[in-house]
Amino acid sequence: MSKPNILLIYTGGTIGMIKDFKTGVLKAFDFKTLLDKIPELHLLECTIETVSLNEPIDSSNMNPRYWVQIAEIIESNYASCDGFVVLHGSDTMSYTASALSFMLENLAKPVVFTGSQLPIGDLRTDAKENLITSIQMASLQENGKPLVKEVCLYFEYKLYRANRTTKLNAENFKAFASLNYPELAESGVHLKVNYEHLFKPDLKKPLLVHKNLSTNIALVKLFPGISLAFLKSVLATPNLKSVILETYGAGNCTTEAWFIALLQETINKGIHIINVTQCAGGSVMMGHYETSNQLKDIGVISGKDISTEAAISKLMFMLGQKTAPEIFKAMYETSLRGEMSQN
Missing domain, CATH: 3.40.50.1170 (L-asparaginase, N-terminal domain)
Incomplete structure (x- = not known):
């Protein structure tokens, strides 16, 4: 041999x-x-x-x-x-x-x-x-x-x-x-x-x-005191296609009305929002706590236990493939290369 x-x-x-x-x-x-x-x-x-x-x-x-x-x-x-x-x-x-x-x-x-x-x-x-x-x-x-x-x-x-x-x-x-x-x-x-x-x-x-990758994305790390003006300016970025939200713990965020309304408005424009945890280990479990239930209700995509690095590159890849909007959420929440757990 x-x-x-x-x-x-x-x-x-x-x-x-x-x-x-x-x-x-x-x-x-x-x-x-x-x-x-x-x-x-x-x-x-x-x-x-x-x-x-x-x-x-x-x-x-x-x-x-x-x-x-x-x-x-x-x-x-x-x-x-x-x-x-x-x-x-x-x-x-x-x-x-x-x-x-x-x-x-x-x-x-x-x-x-x-x-x-x-x-x-x-x-x-x-x-x-x-x-x-x-x-x-x-x-x-x-x-x-x-x-x-x-x-x-x-x-x-x-x-x-x-x-x-x-x-x-x-x-x-x-x-x-x-x-x-x-x-x-x-x-x-x-x-x-x-x-x-x-x-x-x-x-x-x-x-x-696959050689087509889209960089029309944003990464926002939530922090106590995050302002409407800041978040609005990020979400108003020209040609923005998708946003990764780094949330707290198991996918939790503020429940203030302006925050949820702004995310809902963004999703209604056809911009995908993906929820990943700021923690180095663990998983997003939307709906597990009241502070993530509204995200689930308005159609935020769960990143499950994906790392931020993989979340970004998977997003660039899927947008580059021009993944149809109607299957985008289901496809993102599916493990393509072993990058996330399926449970």
């Missing part, structure tokens, strides 16, 4: 930086010399090819245009590669990885996002372990076929479903968490795969790459 062929895609971020010890300045790493710099990669049971975006992108500058570029690289190499590892800055990694999960429909191979908190050349770097194990995860096979068949995120010994992750810490090596879904695999002395939690796509269907 031939070794799995893994494509390493460098987009930018700390993991791709190396320090010039003469000047102390960080500069982009030349990934063509990757095997020379990290000889441990020769020990992996796979072949590794590398490709980079034309210019490394700081993750703070990441946007849907670059998401499409990453998707196109995967699309053009899909037949010749058994798995993909995407190196990305950690700050917006969950957004990009979540977006790719929706853009790559019927994905039957692993796409593993990873990065690091320290540059690859630092003495105490987490980059080497994250990179080596991500490639190893992407190489896992069963009966000659990829074991993992979804977009994932690997960081600090754990492989997560990408669209379930959020970055929780800017300083610890354990930067990410998946509070509403178990990890897919864990790296210790052995690689432990949680088979029952892996996504199971329809292998009879070919890969479809």
Whole structure:
């Protein structure tokens, strides 16, 4: 049996930086010399090819245009590669990885996002372990076929479903968490795969790459004292198609008459409103408390236990597909790529 062929895609971020010890300045790493710099990669049971975006992108500058570029690289190499590892800055990694999960429909191979908190050349770097194990995860096979068949995120010994992750810490090596879904695999002395939690796509269907994404959306985080003037100005944004409301706890909000009336007026204009929780873990349960009952009554969409990152990218994806208004609510409340629980 031939070794799995893994494509390493460098987009930018700390993991791709190396320090010039003469000047102390960080500069982009030349990934063509990757095997020379990290000889441990020769020990992996796979072949590794590398490709980079034309210019490394700081993750703070990441946007849907670059998401499409990453998707196109995967699309053009899909037949010749058994798995993909995407190196990305950690700050917006969950957004990009979540977006790719929706853009790559019927994905039957692993796409593993990873990065690091320290540059690859630092003495105490987490980059080497994250990179080596991500490639190893992407190489896992069963009966000659990829074991993992979804977009994932690997960081600090754990492989997560990408669209379930959020970055929780800017300083610890354990930067990410998946509070509403178990990890897919864990790296210790052995690689432990949680088979029952892996996504199971329809292998009879070919890969479809969706490249139309709509950014005509808004994200509003509720806070005590939020004003009519502020909310009205956001909801009056030209060409606005949908709004994600980050509500309290299990999907609760103020019951003041002006607030509910403004949301009702917005929904009547054909603008979708989606309710997600501000909490890092847990789920929206509209109608469970009186303070969310009115949202349910006026037709607000439940984001259930979706993360804000996945909520945004799913919304951009669905609006880009021009999903019909009459099925939009039902479709959003349905798990498309394992991004939300169905109960």
